[in-house]
Amino acid sequence: MQKHLFHLSVLSAALLGCSSPSPTDGNGPSALPPVLTEPVYEAPTDPSAPLPGHSAHGVAFNKGPRQAARWMEGKTGNVSFPIKTNSAEAQQFFNQGIGQLHGFWTLEAERSFRQVLKLDPDNPMAYWGMAMANGTNSRAKEFAEKAVKHQERADEKGRLWIAARAAFQKESDKKKREAAYLKALQAISTKYPEDVEAKAFVVLQMYRNGVRGKKTSHYETIDKLISEILKVNPMHPCHHYRIHLWDYKDSKRAVSSIGKCGQAAPGIAHMWHMPGHILSRLKRYHDASWQMEASARVDHALQMRDGVLPDRIHNFAHNNEWLTRNLSHAGRVSHAVTMAKNMIELPRIPSVKSDGTWSVSTRGSHSYGKRHLHGLLQNYELWNEIIALKDTHYLRPGKSAADQAKWQRLVASAYFNTGKTAEGDLLLPEMEKLLTEQTAGKKKAGDAAEAKAKEEKKKAADIRKARTAAERPFSSAISALTRGIAEVKMHRALAAGDKKAAKELLAKASDIRNERKALIQHRIGDTAGALTTVAATVKSAAEQARPLAVQAYLLHAAGKAKEAKAAFEHLRRIAPEADLSVEAFARLAPLAQSLGLPDDWRKEPAEAKDMGLRPDLDQLGPFRWQPPPAPQWTLRDKTGKPLSLNAYKGKPVLVVFYLGKGCSHCMEQLNEFAPAVDKFKKISVELVAVSTDTVAGLQETFPANATDVKHFPFPLVSDARLDTFKAFRAYDDFEKTPLHGTFLIDSSGKIRWQDISHEPFTAVDFLLEEAERLLSLPN
Template identity: 50%
Template sequence: MLRYRGIIWLSALAAFVAAPLAAQPVLDATGPRPGHSTHGDAFNEGPRQRAYLMSGVGHVEFPITTTASGAQAFFNQGVAQLHGFWYFEAERSFRQVAALDAQSAMAHWGLAMANINNTRRAKEFIKKAVALKPAASPRERLWIDALAALYSDELKDAKARQKAHIDQLTAISEKFPDDIEAKAFLALKIWMDGEKISPSRPYTEVEKILKPLLAAHPEHPAHHYRVHLWDYRDAKQAVENAAACGPAADGIAHMWHMPGHVYSRLHRYADAAWQQEASARVDHAHTMRDRVLPDQIHNYAHNNEWLTRDLSHVGRVRDAIALAKNMIELPRIPQISKGTNATGSYSVSKTSSHAYGRTHLLALLNNYELWNELIALAQTPYLAPAAKDTEDQVKIAKSLAKAYFSLGRTNEGQQQLALLEKTLALERAKQLPKPAPAPATNAPVNAPAKTATKSPSPTNRQQQLESASAEARTYAALAAGNTTNALAHLAKAKDLSKDELARLHLALGDKTKAEQLALEAVKSATNQIRHLATYIHILQQSGKTQPARDAFQKLREQAAHADLDLPLLARLAPLAKDLDLPADWRAKRIPAADLGPRPPLDSLGPFRWQPSPAPEWSLPDSKGRTLSLAQFRGRPIVLLFYLGAGCPHCVEQLNIFAPANADFAKLGITVIGVSTDTADGLKATFAKTTLGSAFPFPLVSDPSLSAFKSYRAYDDFEQMPLHGTFLIDAEGRVRWQDISYQPFQQVDFLLEEAQRLLSLNKPAAVAPPLAKPAPRFGKPGS
């Protein structure tokens, strides 16, 4: 029975606490800096909080040499998580093995495997595995040698390393023919690297391995690999694996996600959306339960941005909008690009949830002509133009111009058009040729005159602005009833989709061109209701009643879960009435016969992410007063967990935040430092302020580390506190966090992020249900 991935706690954790990997390091000049691992730089990053045994990760057996209670179970779990590409949690599981058995070479092999996307760390981990190899079994040594070959410094050529790795995995598989995991990982590596060695190799060799493996072990998570194998080449080959992938490890989000690739390639968007929604829900349950930022999860943002597209394709636009807004609400993870943590510039990845959310929210509102919603959201942090991003400003201004002109609010439309024209003029000015320099006074009389620099070709930026301006002017001319100007501007608008072009040509009175474009859009976007609905409307307006009726019957099936209040579909209500259909004209969708078992979506987790409640704390300051989280209910706070006055980087962090205290106060935010020092020891921190007086925010004492542990600013494996920075809103929810081996010092980002997050709509205490019931499909006949 599924219910948000149950937790299985074993006595192994008690053994782990009794036998930590290492005691808290002594803070001296020769040892690692506070918060840094005693085992090397590779251990600084990644999860540093203990693992627990999870249900729903799939069943694998990979025996290793160990006498530590529970180590084998965590190792098996880590291998299962590797099969689901859940690398963050796989590393945690292998760290747990190392904590239970510090001499386990295979624990470090697993850590290297979990860092497949981080060569630097993987090399450090496999070196430790090699160093511990003498105590391993002959079989384990083969596994370690195979992975060491992939990261060998002796083989300089990448193809040679990949071939050596595959060859050694092949040898393991042949020597131990009953080893399922050897076959599974060999298939994975041939798929990943085999094509680099021989273009035709992966498909034939992987099929020879996976087909008999899965026939003999139909519940093994290697279904995931066969989905990847055929994803881009021939998706229909993997339909059976798509059905089995999620159920094979239903607690790993990516195992639900990958079948969505198959169904999307086959234009089965409703089935794809179900898979991707299942993936999102599993990720949400995990991140909310274990206090992990969503964008720390491999492929989380990718899954959700694709889900918004597939929801759009089937007309579940309200759900797509809700998800896109939720992606914008997520805490962003800054990328510090230059300088130190404190002085470096920062940015947010264009493939982050936040960036994807804004992109898709704007596209949904434009594509479905939800002009009032667009205008309203542009006045909020969801779509307010980014202050430092002129490209974003142009997109918003163009969209707003179209919205205002479409609603007849021409004055406001002209204001947005003026913004576009001003930006375009500035860009054109940058491209003007420089004037010829004046001749020198001592130049020879017969010296040839220098001509002005030739005018350069328009930049991509200028071309984008030209197109955006033309697009907005098209809508302005239509609003004014000037079809001649509208047609002229439309010819210069280069970024319009075919279905929008079709609607505009219909508005211009060219029904033939409109129908042609709409049909082209339908053919290029199989089973996507937006394009088909546009085509039907144009047929209807062109007096082609029977073709419109025939196409409408197809739409009824494709729009089984569509929002009927969308302008695009509401236009078709008269056609439905002519066909004597009810107001809800959608056809009932019959589940495909090739789907696997599908649990109720609500059992997997919430549709949208919500921030977790902040743990309560009550701690003394240097004057004996007690401060607590409860005291600040109704006011947001920033907590700076620092490692005492003896930590130079911590003191540096406090001195960076001190001058910004007034800026936080303007946002209504109280900054509080939480120290590992005793209450008396706090005085040593106050003495290190660079302001010439005490720090402008309170410091509290937590020598027992109870608050550090409850906020997970603690390395369970090495039994040491970590640096932590937390933004807690007025309702007592953690809206943003950074837990690391080094203190977070990018105060400008945190100010910006705090203002953004706290100005968004307040999240509900419990994840709200979908606007309407999501489709629930069980296995046929179940």
Template identity: 40%
Template structure:
């Protein structure tokens, strides 16, 4: 199998043949829960069947065999890494060389050519913030050459968002530094010092030395002493190793400053190391997160220029974009925005970042192109490697930005369609659900609501609110957002009755919030008194409780105020609450009535002080006779967000409606300059019909858009991947049960099926999982979803186990045998590095496509969630990926073939 190919479904990766080389000790005593203490100390691999763990055997080409100690008292839970808990959450499947691997030159101390290649690939992925795949590449390199210290350094660098794991890997790199070059040692030492693990290793050596010197004839005493020493060591290391929670901002700032200084010292000794320069540039930018402002962006730019002088298409273009990604300086990164994606085409984020710059400059069509390239790249990767949406770094953010770019470019139907697609994507209780910020589900709802509201598609918004796309959520913040949005839609569409119904919902929620606030204050007071606090402390406790409710209540009041202001401005004056009659001559009562004009002005002020849409507000200002302020607001909106289609359309309309014909003509010509893909059958554009007629233009007044030379030569988008993620076809299988029968996936053709991969009846957690699904199997069946389970036990063991089952114990679904793990590997329920089976749960539809999956070191247990999600997914149509092939072709023409 060529390592430039992705792992093939249905073929086991032979990690014992020149590539895999790791030997986790079975004496695993993890000194910190997230730190592995066993090294890849020889080129061996665990050949462990889930039902009977075998001795590890040396891999081909191993320099020496390592004797593995047996410890009957220790056995990691099934599915958990045998190397250490740090590897449970990380990549478990083998890496493959992607077409871009040779874009980086970063030599390290290894005689294994393939290890060097995977290391280089990991560095490139690190530059693109593709942390999961970067760690996978570094781990593949470590599997090939387990004593290459820099592979562990790479794993640490790839865990910038998980500092406890990063510290564990930095520790492992430091333990192997002796065999590294001076240059490599400087990289390793800088990371070790950053995570404060260099002295930890020294402590380990001292403990080990003391242990070796303490010999005694009393075996029991020796064992007790060793156990005590081991416990003391673990406790000491746990205290001393990097602890995120105990770190203070001042510590972080100091550590980062030292890290940067260490990198500068490295470059002083090795001034031609462009990878060190790239890493330094990024750290100088990342230091802002630790409270260290970038001292000079121009100094960083000078480093970048040195990198590009050697390698004009280095992925450091990504870093230049971050460097200049600000309103006042984004123009300086246009050249990198055009090159970033092509510098490392397999990384979606590299395409995405160019969109930042073009969006800043108001070039939303160019931004949309970048974000579409990013989405297609992500879709190709996920469909090729069986990765679910939202498991890929920044996937949801990439797509939500694309929805904004599309709507800003006037391509509103595409924006709405994409937002709906985000809502349709598979949900998961960990990484994509309606209560999680920054995932596809929540982003999709927000961007869909914004698109419909901004383009005044009120009837569509109301209709959509009764579908899965904007369905009610039983959570107060969501109820507030939904009720205020619907109240606005009903007001603008003239439905007073429904508008008032939504306002009643808001009033109810406001009353509830006030009641809960007072309840919290009362409870805080009672608790403080019960704890015998001083009067001042009781007051502080009550004040803190009050403060905790201030911001949520303030946001809710703002929503209510906006809706009430709209009610005042939109509903006819006769509809407002006021006395029906006045006695003739009752001048005093008449004087007490609110001035209608003052009421309108106050309502407009409320809207202006809120985050209410400036396009809607400018038109309300026109209706209120505030022409000058309407025009001023329309211009301000464009200054703040240049190039946005509806803002420019609104300016042309406002100027036309307020009598500024010359200004309207000029604004309209600017609008036409980027109108090529506008959807004219939307209110913001339809409102321009009188102006279009006066100018003597056709109803379809759009014109081709000029292409600026600074975008360079673009690749065909279709070659990057499909426009939509769509479920992939599940690998076929046929397996025996314990009763002499064979069951195949074909037996379920035409109907959905839930597949559960479990690690044998010797796995306690697996038995718990089967026990959780057994009581709800009928509920799944009632929904048209039979359950089938595939285990690691042999047919004989399976038969023996089921023969002993009583009628009461019998599980209500088929149990199949896959002792060779062939189907486990096809479905990626397999740790390729350690030859371990993993837990897996898959929902297949009637066409045999994988609609949902969970692969983990732990079994999926949330049956209620999965039943609900299965029903939702199976009720949705498949969005076919269009415009590209699943297997992405690189810019150079090479392909990631299977």
């Protein structure tokens, strides 16, 4: 990455020539903070001291939660794990952390254990808990070592827990490690037979040591231990473990826990999610949707309240993408589309390499949302919605030819199905041109790779492998384009009334889902073939609303009244909240009328007696994640002139929190952003930096006598009291020190993206792209 460095003298004149927006007298703070002569925080000058933003306790403490834990009374499970401590509050948070471990809420579990450490410094069981929350990573090893270092402060049982985990972290052989750890846990449970938590961790480790492929008797042994725990504590969060145990083996065996899992720890989203696994396996998609919606709402509430980026939460993206599928299976199309769109709206978390390049996980919310929205719009044939969204970030394709091909296919199909044949005719040649380019590119890459392999005198098999590897990037696009062109031409033929051509092209568009294929077969006059196709789909996609709706429609169209009624009644039973505004269900109105049913032909959902007491979903949290409001602030620049966040009202602003003039990495960060100011302004984003320095400190950083230098292109203001750092949570509550923070705030004052870390965020190109994307989407 090219570096655009500003010397401190450059920054000096920069600030001198920088004009700040005038503060407004709107809704911002009316009083400025007093001017401090000494900052609360100064970057250390000792080269052996931790870098600004880094933990004083070691590398392992740099990552993970650095903001205080909240006490979640009654929300994380009825557990009791006594430790040796003189702090009743520390014991409370330790129990909370144990409950969070049982719910696989590892981020918050570590936060709770860090709170224990704050309340009772160097408590070895707090370190043990932090090690437990981090599995087998390097941080866990360091935490386990600290637990051993301070183990003399633990009681006898605590020392056994510490020894077991320390040995687990030291052993590098996975099988030996897991076997020895289970044996150690069983020894603790045997020595303390009344300790249900010891038994619960034995259960978890037996499961983690591997159950797949084991005899049913092994499952029964674990299930028996769970029953023993629940006999003593009926609402212990180990209901979660029973669900995991039977999830892939025999889902029905876990039904006794699906109505108690979320209820056992209602503040942990994953505890609501897991019953959805079982209900999905049992093809109870309406009930599964409820469970996973509950999980999404609980997560959304916490994320919006505490300013945690959604994809930081374990299994958050997994839950919401599965929820989207279940909503679709249950016929709740509008809700499924809303959830998919919301996943696209979420801030992405990049993985940034040392050279500044970045990537985003394909298993994150954004990727899942794009995939599911595309599928929903295509498979439910929401042609008008496709055209409305085609140029937005909801559907805008990536840079690859395969992505371009998928977009062209979707949009061209929509054009021909809504009578926009002229627009479709313009897009089809673009698809054919791209196919020609990709075919030529494949041959060129393959020829080059083959020639190189031959020159290196490789074996014939290796030459073929080299050619295949070189051609692979082109192959997926060629395949997508070949099938896509066939489908688009088919839709054009149907629009022109050429059923014969449409039939031939349908055979070439081999990846069209069968329920869609059946509708097309019906349109070209092959109703018998359509019925055969959809019957197979209803069988393979059992209990799903879309195939059943197609089957009921086609049977009615074919005059098979008895069979149509049976299929329709089946649909009414499994899809009590089907979206009647969607054509897939709206087209069933004549069938409903023939059966003497009202316009709203849906049935009231049958009460699921095995799902326990269901809370009001609205009380758990919102259905969609929404960006939280940014805290207001009014701060002074180096001249003492006030600047407030309200000054940026009505326009987006990027706020960078940096750790003062003594932080060299902070200066590097500002130097990275400085050359990009014009690029940010092109997308209407202003920049401002908030410093830990005093007003006088800013003057020392930027002397007034610098001459013949460029102006630094954004204002810097003083937050020497650290009140604004704390308000934005760019602050380590445990060590009482500020952290690096970068926040994108939209024109309505909502935080759309953020990074809080021990290191400054410097992936400017990512942030430019992300800002443009997020600010084009609803907030």
